[in-house]
Amino acid sequence: MRLGIIFAAALAMWAGCGDSEETERSAREEAVVRGKALYVRYGCAVCHGQEGRGDGPVARSMKPPPRDFRDATAFENGRSLGAISETIRVGVINKGVGMPGYPHIPGEERRAIGAYVASLVSRFDG
Numbered sequence: 001m002r003l004g005i006i007f008a009a010a011l012a013m014w015a016g017c018g019d020s021e022e023t024e025r026s027a028r029e030e031a032v033v034r035g036k037a038l039y040v041r042y043g044c045a046v047c048h049g050q051e052g053r054g055d056g057p058v059a060r061s062m063k064p065p066p067r068d069f070r071d072a073t074a075f076e077n078g079r080s081l082g083a084i085s086e087t088i089r090v091g092v093i094n095k096g097v098g099m100p101g102y103p104h105i106p107g108e109e110r111r112a113i114g115a116y117v118a119s120l121v122s123r124f125d126g
């Protein structure tokens, strides 16, 4: 319990450091947290799963299946925020059952969702 408090305090101090690299990193972390909420709100989880593992409630009935975002090769159209944002906008329709496009989601929100989705890959890599 006490260790947890010390850890939280250390983390808060670390997060509070002010140089630009830290600011950039925490901006990205904020986008990831926001992106996760948007990911759930816009229904991505129904197909891609709560944790982005490609195991949402309707995933089993889909061919090709929704992608597992822990796998870097899942991003055939690119893994940058801009690329993922574009994927969300236009959807992915190859053959069979695909993913709908979300042109109504504002670009800034699409990029936040992209930050969340991309963060799942780096966790998988190491």
Ligand code: HEC
Pocket: 039, 042, 043, 044, 045, 046, 047, 048, 062, 064, 065, 066, 067, 074, 075, 076, 077, 078, 084, 087, 088, 092, 093, 094, 095, 097, 098, 099, 100, 102, 113, 117
């Ligand atoms: C109706 C189910 C469904 C929903 C809802 C859905 N997806 Fe997908 N998604 C898929 C499927 C299926 C694929 C793979 C399509 C294929 O292989 O042809 C895919 C592929 C992707 C890819 C990989 C594209 C690439 O570069 O190859 C990304 C990124 C992605 N989805 C993100 C999202 C996000 C973010 C949302 C929410 C805004 C979302 N998806 C909502 C079914 C869905």
